[in-house]
Amino acid sequence: AQTVTQSQPEMSVQEAETVTLSCTYDTSESDYYLFWYKQPPSRQMILVIRQEAYKQQNATENRFSVNFQKAAKSFSLKISDSQLGDAAMYFCAYIPNTLGNMLTFGGGTRLMVKP
Amino acid sequence: DAMVIQNPRYQVTQFGKPVTLSCSQTLNHNVMYWYQQKSSQAPKLLFHYYDKDFNNEADTPDNFQSRRPNTSFCFLDIRSPGLGDAAMYLCATSRDAAGGMNGYTFGSGTRLTVV
Structure with a gap:
């Protein structure tokens, strides 16, 4: 069975600083996708960034970037220049690139941003 | 904008009184999912439809x-909310x-309260 683990239930960061959220996963698949979702207090889950397992290059979206270590099955999210609006629950998620498989979420990390 | 819309945003129902939550999408996506999310936890998949084919998770209550x-x-x-x-x-x-690489698109959610 596939599992996704986020070992940090809560993190805090000072505004304008950088923070890294950790995620590890367990799978026997070689072709899959990884995602980070953000869920602000308004509760809509928003896709922040995605990574394709067969791409070695780490994905980047503006202030958000990932450190994808396929052999170590690690997929961390780095938020640079943190802003108050970044405060939210962040969920790491995994899905194999095969029919019939569902998105598997980690337990989430609550990020607090201090002004 | 194409989106996933959930109504109502907040729903209060009485213990044991049937309740229906709705979801609509303008994305023309084939698959629709329902998740249950309790406070500060990861979403838990209840079931999904691939087109008209219904797929129930093994641990989803008959309710x-x-x-x-x-x-x-x-x-x-x-059917009978507890x-x-x-x-x-x-x-x-x-x-x-x-x-796939686009992951899932989420609605804003319906918060259900049972009194």
Whole structure:
């Protein structure tokens, strides 16, 4: 069975600083996708960034970037220049690139941003 | 903008009184999902529809049912809500059953309170 683990239930960061959220996963698949979702207090889950397992290059979206270590099955999210609006629950998620498989979420990390 | 819309945003129901939550999408996606999310936890998949094919998760209680009358709409019926069913219910869609690099698109959720 596939599992996704986020070992940090809560993190805090000072505004304008950088923070890294950790995620590890367990799978026997070689072709899959990884995602980070953000869920602000308004509760809509928003896709922040995605990574394709067969791409070695780490994905980047503006202030958000990932450190994808396929052999170590690690997929961390780095938020640079943190802003108050970044405060939210962040969920790491995994899905194999095969029919019939569902998105598997980690337990989430609550990020607090201090002004 | 194409999106996933959930109504109502907040729903209060009485213990044991049937309740229906609705979800619509303008994305023309084939797959629609229902998740239950309790406070500060990861979303838990209840079931999904691939087109008209219904797929129930093994541990989803019989109290939860779903209907998908057409591509755009999907309903979650809770036949006899208990206090433990109070949660946020999230609807999501994906283009196909592989999920793929676009992941899922989520609605804003319906927060259900059982009194």
